Amino acid sequence: MVDLSGKTALVTGGSRGIGRAICLQLAEAGANVAINYWRNRKAAEEVAEGIRAHGCQAAVYKANVANEGQLHDMFESLKGDFGKLDILVSNAASGVLKPAIELTRKHWQWTLDINAATLLHLVQHALPLMGDDGGKVVAISSIGSVRAIPNYSAVGASKAALESLVRHLAVELAPQGINVNIVSAGVVDTDALKHFPNRDDLLGNSRIKTPAGRLTSPEDVADVTLFMVSPQAKMIHGQTVVVDGGYSIVA
Numbered sequence: 001m002v003d004l005s006g007k008t009a010l011v012t013g014g015s016r017g018i019g020r021a022i023c024l025q026l027a028e029a030g031a032n033v034a035i036n037y038w039r040n041r042k043a044a045e046e047v048a049e050g051i052r053a054h055g056c057q058a059a060v061y062k063a064n065v066a067n068e069g070q071l072h073d074m075f076e077s078l079k080g081d082f083g084k085l086d087i088l089v090s091n092a093a094s095g096v097l098k099p100a101i102e103l104t105r106k107h108w109q110w111t112l113d114i115n116a117a118t119l120l121h122l123v124q125h126a127l128p129l130m131g132d133d134g135g136k137v138v139a140i141s142s143i144g145s146v147r148a149i150p151n152y153s154a155v156g157a158s159k160a161a162l163e164s165l166v167r168h169l170a171v172e173l174a175p176q177g178i179n180v181n182i183v184s185a186g187v188v189d190t191d192a193l194k195h196f197p198n199r200d201d202l203l204g205n206s207r208i209k210t211p212a213g214r215l216t217s218p219e220d221v222a223d224v225t226l227f228m229v230s231p232q233a234k235m236i237h238g239q240t241v242v243v244d245g246g247y248s249i250v251a
């Protein structure tokens, strides 16, 4: 049983899908949770209610994680509301889904910026709020960082950049007692998949090929994230843990 009583966590994109499951499990473990969202406040408020039902403090912050001014304002609000931050989960992602050959420079820059550079800016804002006890940072990636998935060229490259950045941050921040790691998921049936032109193929192939016999769920990803932010994971730095039921190791 992970006990995060007294800890404060921020989850970007915490209102839906994988982020929502992470928020609820953090609260189940006793953490107070700040939920970031961008467009859908109602979904964020519902997660906040779920967190309060566990007896924990919750707040929702609207901010586009790719916008530096909005990130700044979000952390100012968080500082006022919670006074500190122990756990940062960088989960929100976006990006252009097209074959590599159709990508423009603008597509590339937007996708790399929102999925990779955002972690840098989040960590820079979070550090002053992490106290002498250190902290935990987890970024959510996908197996598309190391596998070629149709239409995933820009997002896959952005996730590869994210994983590399995590290793560098892990080395720089380990002396301050801060663990930085990646949880990388297989195919999870969330709203994000509705943007994939090849959604049905992705889901079908994954169902057939996953040795564990089913798709990865948001809760599966949240389970591992919870472990990575627990004291038990204190000597894990700069690693990518894959949660995919064995999908990515099948030849």
Ligand SMILES: NC(=O)c1ccc[n+]([C@@H]2O[C@H](COP(=O)([O-])OP(=O)(O)OC[C@H]3O[C@@H](n4cnc5c(N)ncnc54)[C@H](OP(=O)(O)O)[C@@H]3O)[C@@H](O)[C@H]2O)c1
Pocket (backbone or CB within 6 Å): 012, 013, 014, 015, 016, 017, 018, 019, 036, 037, 038, 039, 040, 041, 043, 063, 064, 065, 066, 090, 091, 092, 093, 094, 114, 140, 141, 142, 143, 184, 185, 186, 187, 188, 189, 190, 191, 192, 193
């Ligand atoms: N689904 C999969 O198969 C899968 C597989 C591997 C990895 N992942 C990764 O898991 C993470 C979550 O994906 P998901 O499938 O759970 O997505 P999702 O269900 O589509 O949820 C996306 C969340 O991110 C928020 N969001 C989107 N753009 C944002 C922005 N610019 N600023 C702030 N928040 C933003 C959304 O809030 P609003 O609704 O308010 O916009 C929502 O809370 C991503 O990093 C994704 O790459 C997903």
